[in-house]
Amino acid sequence: MKRVSLVVTLALAAGLSAQAASAQTLKTVKDRGMLSCGVSQGLPGFSTPDDKGNWTGLDVDICRAIAAAVFNDATKIKFVPLSAKDRFTALQSGEIDVLSRNTTWTLSRDTSLGANFTGVTYYDGQGFLVKKSLKVNSALELNSASVCVQTGTTTEQNLADYFKGNNMKYEVIAFATADETIKAYESGRCDVFTSDVSQLYAERLKVANPAEHVVLPEVISKEPLGPMVRHGDDQWFDIVKWTLYAMVGAEELGLTQKNVDEMVKSDKPEVKRAVGTDGNLGEQLGLTKDWMVRIVKAVGNYGESFERNVGSGSKLGIARGLNQLWSKGGIQYAPPIR
């Protein structure tokens, strides 16, 4: 009876039962020899293939860090590009082990999807992109505008709330992918393209003449973006959560991609705990003692990854802002690694 039902469900209920039965994601990943990581279909700065076909970006670095911690090899990853609409189903069905795809943490997503957010990789907010030629200086001047938006996002609901709250009329045209959305905006179907501000900067790079478009000053929502894992596997939840904290913690401790080999010889107690020369924190997670060293060697600390992908070292040139360390005026903060 059990076997029959398992087979049937596997075939017809999109493999839900197989995943529910085995909570051993770490073991599954190790046996497979590969981390399966859900990313976007191409969002510069967060997850996009470069000209050689290698995936890069802040969200990609989270997956690379996990792979480095598990395999000591940041290339053992299968990237699965997902539309906003398909992402949760891919996680629920077990197609991916972790969803690292600029996804906003909300209460309903945390509770009803059978998945958990593990932390915040990027504190974002929703904004508006318009053509400079419209001579609009504020989102409050957008009454009667046509707005292009990607479907299946929190953006759609924030948009409805904002225009209703300010007694403004608008027309919404919702597309399935980011590319279709920006194309419709560029062709003039819409006056406004709305999304998370980081995404506006990223998508602006795709239009013919980025200098003719401007991001309006209003930020109308909180959009904390972070990775997600399935319910029911606390060990895997901890690994993904602490991978991000390892990157933030490394920045707090001053561990960088360059100096990490030097820092292994450090005799500062907190650094020794982090690099694994003292205690067995990594093993408590189910990983190895040098897990943080592996992560920092592969992708650098949080600040390095940020600057390389979305900050001053990238085409996007976004300022750290809220994503600066708590000790430097931002709100990125890692619980003590001890």
Next chain:
Amino acid sequence: MAIEPRKPPSQLLTRLQRALGGRAGWSGFVLQLLFVAALAWISYEIVANARANLQAQRITAGFGFLANNAGFDVSQSLIPYSGSDPYTRVFVVGLLNTLLVSVIGIFFATLIGFLIALGRLSPNWLLARISGGYVELIRNLPLLFQILFWYLAVLAALPNPRQSISVFDSFFLSNRGLVIPKPIGQAGFEPFVVAVLVAIVAAIALWRYARRQLFQSGTVIKVWPYALGMLIGLPLLSVLIFGVPVTFEVPVLRGFNFAGGSRLIPEFVALTLALSTYTAAFIAEIVRAGILSVHKGQMEAGSSLGLQRGSVLRLIVIPQAMRVILPPLTNQYLNLTKNSSLAVAIGYPDLVSVFAGTTLSQTGQAIEIIGITMGVYLLISLVTSAIMSFYGWRISRSMGG
């Protein structure tokens, strides 16, 4: 098709067994029964298992979400809708949008299809070649590509609202769609509608009377002057007595878009154009095959009665051809309806886009929503088939078949 004569119900068991390919007698029947029972048990297991596993993973299940507020807006709705309406309303909005594009698409596909088929069979060399070229070009290009072509290459190339093409400053064509004056009912509206209906009914009655006279006594009565007189005269009379039926709200450019008036959004236009022209190519071939299947002698007989080519086609050939045309035509109607779900590529808010798309990703309840959506498409298809079967049954009955 309901063309074959019905068999008496006493043969039901034998027919059932034959249909299932089973053995004769009761042992075969019992085997079939067991098979059905096993099928039912497996279905039950699937549902129960999915539910248990969803619970184990703490994924919300059930249909309670339908009563929650949707919280997002939709660009085209046939019924009043706002973001504070529940998901059930979103479902209806999406369903109506799907039905709208399907019905209008089917209408134009049939019209274009018949015209192209007649063109292809026409003795006019040029017309036949152009129609043939149309069929070969359109049916050999992927539909999604054609939808994107209309949307991104044709309609997006229209000017922006501030430079829109206007006719009499009342009709505006831009990349936001076609905006036309909106009729608003006045005091004379209801009498006007009644007058029009009366005129139509009277014209039909007159036409039927004239036809009966033609068949019975061979006298030709010219119907159209009277019919036209009634169709214009009666509504005019109503306007004179009760006042104008409607006034028009003329759209004006205000801010980014036109305020007032009615609007056809470009997503709808692109989808309807693509679906109807694409399906028309297939319908044209079906109609052509149907017409060719009617024996040539029928046409010659008609001509020898002194009927003109148009009348021969209309009165003799097409009614016979319909028996061949109808089943594959039904398939095309079903295809068009199902293909309308490609709307999602250009942001037309059909059922798949707003319900199986936005609603699904907001609630995360994939199994329920996909289940409902599949059920709806199945129902639409079955209803379409039933209507077409009924039509086929009427044709076969009227032809004594």
